[in-house]
Amino acid sequence: MVNLADVARQAHVSQMTVSRVINHPNLVSDEVRDLVNQAIKAVGYQPNRIAKALVNQQNYVIQFIVLEDIATVEPNYAILLLEIAEVLNQKGYTLEISTILEPNSHVDGLIVSGWRDSDLERLSAINVPMVLYGQAPTWYDLPYVDVNNRMGTSLATTHLIEAGYKKVIYIGMTMALPFVREREQGYLETMAKHHLVSRTYDVSNHSHDAEKLIQNIIAHLPKNTGIVCATDRIALGVVRALKAQSQIPENYGVVGFDGVFIDQITSPKLTTIKQPFRQLANTLVSNLLNQLHHSELKTELIQPRLVKRDSTRQV
Amino acid sequence: MVNLADVARQAHVSQMTVSRVINHPNLVSDEVRDLVNQAIKAVGYQPNRIAKALVNQQNYVIQFIVLEDIATVEPNYAILLLEIAEVLNQKGYTLEISTILEPNSHVDGLIVSGWRDSDLERLSAINVPMVLYGQAPTWYDLPYVDVNNRMGTSLATTHLIEAGYKKVIYIGMTMALPFVREREQGYLETMAKHHLVSRTYDVSNHSHDAEKLIQNIIAHLPKNTGIVCATDRIALGVVRALKAQSQIPENYGVVGFDGVFIDQITSPKLTTIKQPFRQLANTLVSNLLNQLHHSELKTELIQPRLVKRDSTRQV
DNA sequence: TTGTATGCGTTATCAT
DNA sequence: ATGATAACGCATACAA
Secondary structure (H helix, E strand, O other): OOOHHHHHHHHOOOHHHHHHHHHOHHHOOHHHHHHHHHHHHHHOOOOOHHHHHHHHOOOOEEEEEEOOOHHHOHHHHHHHHHHHHHHHHHOOOEEEEEOOOOOOOOOOEEEEEOOOHHHHHHHHHOOOOEEEEOOOOOOOOOOEEEEOHHHHHHHHHHHHHHOOOOEEEEEEEOOOOHHHHHHHHHHHHHHHHOOOOOOEEEEOOOHHHHHHHHHHHHHHOOOOEEEEEOOHHHHHHHHHHHHOOOOOOOOEEEEEEEOOOHHHHOOOOOEEEEOOHHHHHHHHHHHHHHHHHHOOOOOEEEOOEEEOOOOOOOO | OOOHHHHHHHHOOOHHHHHHHHHOHHHOOHHHHHHHHHHHHHHOOOOOHHHHHHHHOOOOEEEEEEOOOHHHOHHHHHHHHHHHHHHHHHOOOEEEEEOOOOOOOOOOEEEEEOOOHHHHHHHHHOOOOEEEEOOOOOOOOOOEEEEOHHHHHHHHHHHHHHOOOOEEEEEEEOOOOHHHHHHHHHHHHHHHHOOOOOOEEEEOOOHHHHHHHHHHHHHHOOOOEEEEEOOHHHHHHHHHHHHOOOOOOOOEEEEEEEOOOHHHHOOOOOEEEEOOHHHHHHHHHHHHHHHHHHOOOOOEEEOOEEEOOOOOOOO
8 A cells, every 4th residue: 555655755755745735735835746746646646545534533434324115215216326425435435325313423424315204303413414315394404405396396287288288187195294295386386376276186105006096086087187296106107097098198198206217117108307316416415515514504405307208298 | 532542441451451352352351351341331432443444454345336327227226235235334344336447445345236248357357355246157256146047037937837827938138148148048947847848039128128029929929828027127018018908917927037116016016036135235245244354255146036926827 | 361562544733 | 845743543563
């Protein structure tokens, strides 16, 4: 392992000068700085994160905590995790993954996902920099990053209206979580804005439930109806129920939400609201590192994107 | 932060004695050991991984490298990653995730997945302990862990035969990877063993392709046929193509492979070969840690499990 | 069986 | 502007 001493020897300066060139280059004269930089390249020096961590009393470890059952959201997490890991590694941090909330002293910061309202009390008691993935109630002072769920369903609803579907209904989820309410609100608001009558249904977030719901209400569902779904999973069930009559997208238009994996395996392919996971990952990480360095708390909503495919009419 | 010195003071012994109690308890007298252990609890000591890493010239970081396009296998990876992370954390290691092959000096070991044959040359040149996820050719001396793919399709084929399907065909993948060949072999062998005529087709690993294939060959496909699919994705397309006539499982039986996520969202629910991801994760990790400590190379195949659901007849 | 001295690679502090 | 020294927490080698 090549260390500071090796570089120092090569450049005929002291260890400290090398350390300064790396951490406080403006405190070093131009000539010496160039000399040292050359030496660093020549010997192939790579800073030792462990030694740095020891002296700085930091660990350069961020823990990603998944509190919900993975099975419910698998594809999303794979993407998000990989994005976060990449961003973190770039900044010299390591990502640790955990499924329980019990922060060890060796983590510098927490990214928490899949939490329920009942977790927030416990979370706000923990004295480690953290950022939540998912919109949290404001009365806890916990910074969060999320996609703008309300805007998402609003985009979906607008798209269906503009595509000429006469009636537009919403199929939501039976979960008391902020993002669930937000998605519903996005639909309701947009319908109100267009002076249209809204109609919502609730199912569990499983394709088979959504499929059954549609089979039950199909008799009362006029042709030329648009269906905004709270998730791609629900949309999958809806599409399956309607496909038998191959009435998509002529008689029924379907829009999902998430845009990960499921949207690609439906038939017809799903028009959906895509969560920008790369951007979410970037924002989560920079948010957290900002807290570590400058200790500012900040909450952010990221804009989603409508992806038009075959389950809705081309406008 | 409470350290060895704090414990030592509490127990009225030296730092070294405390260190010994932790690392070599048999070198310490019983009384002193008990005393120190009490002190450890009393002051709430937690070993500092960073300091340990520095002195041991280890980093306690394992890198998980995903070389293939994530989009093709998302759900599987989410599960595998979380399992690996959990096992690793238990053993005091941290998991780092990367999508490129360029091991930094700060990683102690590599778990490599999604590699192609063309990567193996480069991999075997890297001088860091590693284990591959996925069966590799034996002429590279790289240890790997994989599910027993051959046994998997064999289980699937046997199940269909025993369920009374007269003809059993196989839909495989157009990829030149060992595991692809293994899965096909499992089918072919089992058919031969039962003195049955085998018939294989190939498609890309996309549900839409599989769906088209079935639509094209359905005319020549006699009733009472069993279909072994190389993946759940393919099975999903097959089920979709056959569902219009709702002939599953009476006239056609379908078995998939993987058992992650997709199998739950098909309709009817998929009979499939389940990859034991928890066991795979455990084996991958213990394999790697064995290399780190005792430097033995070992390759292992894990047994998969047949999960009978609604896409095949109950025997 | 227990304790002392030393060093891992880095950086902050203080001195020059 | 540059360098010498000490310190972070732990474990190995050696001494007692």
